[in-house]
Amino acid sequence: MSQDTLFDKVWDLHKVSSLPGGSDQIFIGLHLIHEVTSPQAFGALKDKNLKVKFPERTVATVDHIVPTDNQSRPFKDNLAEQMIETLEKNCLEHKIRFFNIGSGNQGIVHVVAPELGLTQPGMTIACGDSHTSTHGAFGSIAFGIGTSQVRDVLATQTIAMNKLKVRQILCDNKLSKGVYAKDLVLHIINKLGVKAGAGFAYEFAGPAIDELSMEERMTICNMSIEGGARCGYINPDEKTFSYIKNKLCAPKNKHWDKALTWWNSLKSDENSIYDDVIKLDASKVEPTVTWGITPGQSIGINQEIPQLDDLSPNDKLVAKEAYEYMSFKPGQLIKDTPVDVCFIGSCTNGRISDLRIAAQVLKDKKVSKNVKAFVVPGSEKVATAAKQEGIDQIFKDSGFQWREPGCSMCLAMNSDKLIGNQVSASSSNRNFKGRQGSPSGRTLLMSPAMVAAAAINGRVSDVREFIN
Amino acid sequence: MKSEFTPPIGKISNVNGQCISMIGNDIDTDRIIPARFLKCVNFDLLGESVFEDDRKTLKGRHPFDLEENKNASILIVNSNFGCGSSREHAPQALMRWGIKAIIGESFADIFYSNCIAIGIPCFTLPKNSIEEIQNYCDNKFLFLEIDLKNSFATGKDLSLNLEIKESSRKMFLSGEWDATSTLLENENIIENKFNELPYINFNSRFS
Numbered sequence: 001m002s003q004d005t006l007f008d009k010v011w012d013l014h015k016v017s018s019l020p021g022g023s024d025q026i027f028i029g030l031h032l033i034h035e036v037t038s039p040q041a042f043g044a045l046k047d048k049n050l051k052v053k054f055p056e057r058t059v060a061t062v063d064h065i066v067p068t069d070n071q072s073r074p075f076k077d078n079l080a081e082q083m084i085e086t087l088e089k090n091c092l093e094h095k096i097r098f099f100n101i102g103s104g105n106q107g108i109v110h111v112v113a114p115e116l117g118l119t120q121p122g123m124t125i126a127c128g129d130s131h132t133s134t135h136g137a138f139g140s141i142a143f144g145i146g147t148s149q150v151r152d153v154l155a156t157q158t159i160a161m162n163k164l165k166v167r168q169i170l171c172d173n174k175l176s177k178g179v180y181a182k183d184l185v186l187h188i189i190n191k192l193g194v195k196a197g198a199g200f201a202y203e204f205a206g207p208a209i210d211e212l213s214m215e216e217r218m219t220i221c222n223m224s225i226e227g228g229a230r231c232g233y234i235n236p237d238e239k240t241f242s243y244i245k246n247k248l249c250a251p252k253n254k255h256w257d258k259a260l261t262w263w264n265s266l267k268s269d270e271n272s273i274y275d276d277v278i279k280l281d282a283s284k285v286e287p288t289v290t291w292g293i294t295p296g297q298s299i300g301i302n303q304e305i306p307q308l309d310d311l312s313p314n315d316k317l318v319a320k321e322a323y324e325y326m327s328f329k330p331g332q333l334i335k336d337t338p339v340d341v342c343f344i345g346s347c348t349n350g351r352i353s354d355l356r357i358a359a360q361v362l363k364d365k366k367v368s369k370n371v372k373a374f375v376v377p378g379s380e381k382v383a384t385a386a387k388q389e390g391i392d393q394i395f396k397d398s399g400f401q402w403r404e405p406g407c408s409m410c411l412a413m414n415s416d417k418l419i420g421n422q423v424s425a426s427s428s429n430r431n432f433k434g435r436q437g438s439p440s441g442r443t444l445l446m447s448p449a450m451v452a453a454a455a456i457n458g459r460v461s462d463v464r465e466f467i468n
Numbered sequence: 469m470k471s472e473f474t475p476p477i478g479k480i481s482n483v484n485g486q487c488i489s490m491i492g493n494d495i496d497t498d499r500i501i502p503a504r505f506l507k508c509v510n511f512d513l514l515g516e517s518v519f520e521d522d523r524k525t526l527k528g529r530h531p532f533d534l535e536e537n538k539n540a541s542i543l544i545v546n547s548n549f550g551c552g553s554s555r556e557h558a559p560q561a562l563m564r565w566g567i568k569a570i571i572g573e574s575f576a577d578i579f580y581s582n583c584i585a586i587g588i589p590c591f592t593l594p595k596n597s598i599e600e601i602q603n604y605c606d607n608k609f610l611f612l613e614i615d616l617k618n619s620f621a622t623g624k625d626l627s628l629n630l631e632i633k634e635s636s637r638k639m640f641l642s643g644e645w646d647a648t649s650t651l652l653e654n655e656n657i658i659e660n661k662f663n664e665l666p667y668i669n670f671n672s673r674f675s
Contacts, residue, residue: 021635
């Protein structure tokens with residue numbers, strides 16, 4: 001059993017009680033809500049005649065269903081309009097802060113909370129969304145929950161949960177040029193598998209992780225869940241603190257000094273005990289692309305799609321399904337696969353640094369005429385920053401459509417969808433069957449830089465050929 | 469789609485029913501209920517859309533469309549079932565279709581918590597036992613009587629020692645799987661915890 005890791009310290013601090021059978025009641029320091037997984041929870045509160053216990057510990061925004069072309073109200077889609085209205089009503093009724101469209105702070109919930117300084121080391125953070133693991137980049141313990149648990153957090157500010165084991169993933173050396181956090185996390189998921197993280201929190205550590213910016217660290221923690229770990233985190237350091245400093249909700253003045261002292265004390269001790277430790281060499285990671293229907297089915301850009309015989313017995317079943325669904329043959333190169341749609345955005349890779357890197361690739365280049373390419377900033381703040389830097393213009397000049405913030409085609413709950421069996425090069429997080437809105441649509445996950453390269457060539461490309 | 473849906477309530481100590489087998493590893497919650505069906509403010513109509521895209525692709529040959537499975541209530545799955553999105557809509561859709569318990573090789577963490585929170589016990593068995601049951605289901609009807617008290621299932625030709633997390637088993641037997649009231653019992657400790665957390669004080673702009 002793990003001891004003295006950041007996870008242990010934060011868990012123990014937030015433990016309210018031991019429940020029968022070995023689960024714990026855990027206090028949730030920050031609760032984030034959005035329009036998709038909260039309405040039924042508010043409904044259940046009403047049915048049980050309960051109030052929101054600490055309304056100031058819950059913060060709301062709207063992201064999944066928002067259109068990215070025309071955001072004027074009412075939305076064209078009646079169901080989407082009904083969902084945003086329900087959230088508006090619930091927030092008003094229960095006095096919950098809501099960052100609505102046009103507030104300057106709306107966006108994907110996992111982009112917005114760090115931007116506002118709501119996400120801080122040492123907190124427990126829960127949200128009815130599996131990518132809540134993103135916030136672990138700050139040394140918080142953050143995880144996705146279902147709607148019944150959203151109800152529990154609203155009513156009690158606690159949930160019942162079994163304590164997780166802790167696996168440290170030590171990433172040695174540094175990523176090489178043209179290789180990004182997205183490539184590293186896809187590589188980790190490929191090596192460990194999509195279910196290895198069940199029952200675990202992942203602690204990402206080592207020189208390659210220390211080297212990453214906060215936004216890159218968010219990309220890593222974001223996809224912990226794709227490796228089966230509902231929680232992933234990184235010990236906080238100077239980069240964490242300077243990212244938070246001066247943000248809207250960050251501690252100020254004398255509180256800042258207190259916070260720093262406390263945050264520094266949270267790091268996993270040098271002699272802390274882990275349930276498992278895995279080491280890998282980050283310098284060996286190549287630009288990575290998924291070829292299948294799980295985020296674990298990925299290869300380096302110059303590799304071939306694996307043969308059935310090269311896979312472990314457990315992976316064969318889903319590999320067969322993937323060859324068929326993707327219309328790929330074992331042994332085929334992933335490079336030069338034609339793409340129809342290029343999507344840059346999502347809680348994985350929709351932040352300003354992601355847009356900057358893609359824009360560097362796109363500058364003075366044109367999107368292939370066979371490709372529909374669009375970029376969806378992760379938040380209103382990201383969009384504003386991009387406009388100030390002239391990044392939006394680089395995208396537009398290249399032939400990318402510049403859209404309004406939201407989750408968009410990561411999960412296609414709005415009108416941004418693949419059509420038929422189109423192939424998309426996507427900076428998002430899931431390549432599941434039908435994920436991007438068409439039951440036969442095919443998704444290739446990759447870094448935003450790689451999506452930009454694919455957009456220019458109209459086929460999967462090695463971004464290292466575009467950068468000096 | 470079954471006619472009348474009544475959600476489970478109170479103690480759950482037995483689940484009896486016909487098994488339905490769903491073969492495949494890493495079946496994600498987008499497949500169980502595609503995202504477009506999440507545009508709703510309640511769960512009521514989800515049952516009819518469970519596995520919608522998979523079912524359309526298989527044109528009537530999907531296990532959830534087979535006539536012989538229409539009254540089934542115990543789902544048999546392989547490994548990492550319910551991975552991906554945290555949407556509770558997935559177990560809600562299964563439950564509204566008629567699923568009352570799931571037996572599998574392994575489950576994704578969030579899916580598992582969601583099932584427990586809405587009253588669907590999930591049990592695990594080793595890979596070979598699951599495959600045996602799935603082969604059996606291919607040829608004949610399998611009715612199981614699951615006894616949560618002893619974590620044991622019996623059928624006509626077989627008996628199974630099921631695994632279930634002790635915390636989940638206890639919650640079902642005591643009827644406390646709907647956690648809200650249990651959590652509320654500690655209201656005073658929650659208040660104390662709130663006041664004792666360092667960051668509650670130094671985040672002046674929070675409230």
